[in-house]
Amino acid sequence: MSTKISIIIPMYNGEKYIENTITKLLNQTCHFHELIIVDDGSTDNCFHICEQYAERNKNIKLIHTENRGSGPARTTGVLNSTGDYLYFPDADDDLAHNLIETVQAYLEKNPADLLVFGFNTIYPDGEKEEKKYTPYSIEGSQARNDYSRFCSMESEYGIQGAPWNKVFKRSIITDNNVVFPALRRHQDEAFISSYVNYVETISFIPDVLYTYYANDPNLEWRKFPADYEDSVIGLIKNRKETILQWNRNDKKTHMIIGQQLFCRSVKACENLFSPKQSNTTKDYICKKIEKFLNDLYFSECPENVRNRLGTYHKFVFKLSKERKVKSLFYVLKLKYLIDNNYHIRKFLRRYMRSKV
Structure with a gap:
């Protein structure tokens, strides 16, 4: 049986970009198990856009909640997921067309508890920076014993930071009640360290599968x-x-x-x-x-x-x-x-x- 991957996306007033994200997921070279979109109390037209896609695609689930922030929205997605692994992209970034296929193929041969892959960063001035990992695997206990190499996205083998270049095992999250806390900032960082607290295996692969669009410093x-x-x-x-x-x-x-x-x-x-x-x-x-x-x-x-x-x-x-x-x-x-x-x-x- 193939590894099932659930994709969870929190959405707030994303009518400008959510359609592009859904289209890129539907055009993946390998089918995903399910896409769960959690509308975090949006006031624009994005919920209606997603409704249209959910009506035409049985593996798209659409959930509406009051505005609580992306952390609780992702946790709501987790509670409604059924996949073996969970993936949390942002709605306004880009994914490689073979992201799901690459991740699924690796996990079927090497069922790691945490899988980390490379990514590109595009800055407001158009400058592009690539983060590519040398293939590497480590036991969770070893990583926790000396975590200095994993403390930030900029580290040689960065774990802390954003969840969009990582795939998580759902059973670890649900069995240990790991949640995205209801914080307006740093909820992702808190979730990841809470998750790493329980992992037994961590793997890094060289594939660059995600493009993150950095915020304009003037608007930060x-x-x-x-x-x-x-x-x-x-x-x-x-x-x-x-x-x-x-x-x-x-x-x-x-x-x-x-x-x-x-x-x-x-x-x-x-x-x-x-x-x-x-x-x-x-x-x-x-x-x-x-x-x-x-x-x-x-x-x-x-x-x-x-x-x-x-x-x-x-x-x-x-x-x-x-x-x-x-x-x-x-x-x-x-x-x-x-x-x-x-x-x-x-x-x-x-x-x-x-x-x-």
Whole structure:
């Protein structure tokens, strides 16, 4: 019996691209077991578009939920799936025409618990970057014992990050109640580390099967919710329950995770200056920064993490350890203004290039 692959896609206001995604899946060189589209409370016409495809294709399931975010939407898809393996592409990216065939053929010969394949990244300026893996397999226990090689998408063998270049075994998810948490950011990262907690085998294949379209940096801040700190708190909790528990003597991994958590905590502080906030007065923001110094990854961040930080984050690290809230206010505000002003960023890039 062939390996059954369920494809789960969360969708929110995707009328511009969902038809292209469905068409590419239907035109795969090998049939998939089922496509589950979870409409996350869309307000555009995408649900109606998907309804038309579901009526003509028995292996397409369409589910409508209230808007809760992509994490709960994917979990809803999992609960309604019946395949042996699950795949979670994004609705606005591109898939190779032989993705399902390639993945299915490999898993039938080598039934790994987690399969990772290569991908392309297309940046807003048209630049293309390829991530291709050298074939490699490792036991889950070995990976967890030294996770430093797998901590980010940029690593030689990256596991953490997005789920769209990975295939997961459904039984591991359902038997261990692994879910995408209800976070507005970092839900994918939390899901993957929770999943890796239970895997016995991990395989990387060289095939480049996915194309990810990177967000315009000028629009990146718009994706951060006003309560972004809740996502950071959720990620900190997840890391303490998973990666930071696997090998307490794995100093390199702990340092990498510490750096990631610290930088995301800084981002939460910067987000206090967003126009999405209901109160952006100095007194209010200073009180929030003081609270974040306790609630986020500042006071407990190890000193050795400082060595992995760039100049800006080192300065923030120093100020946070000294709890200089007013100084942090001005530094964080300046950073936010720079990040959100194209002309300032352009000037700084030219200035830095002139110094090289």
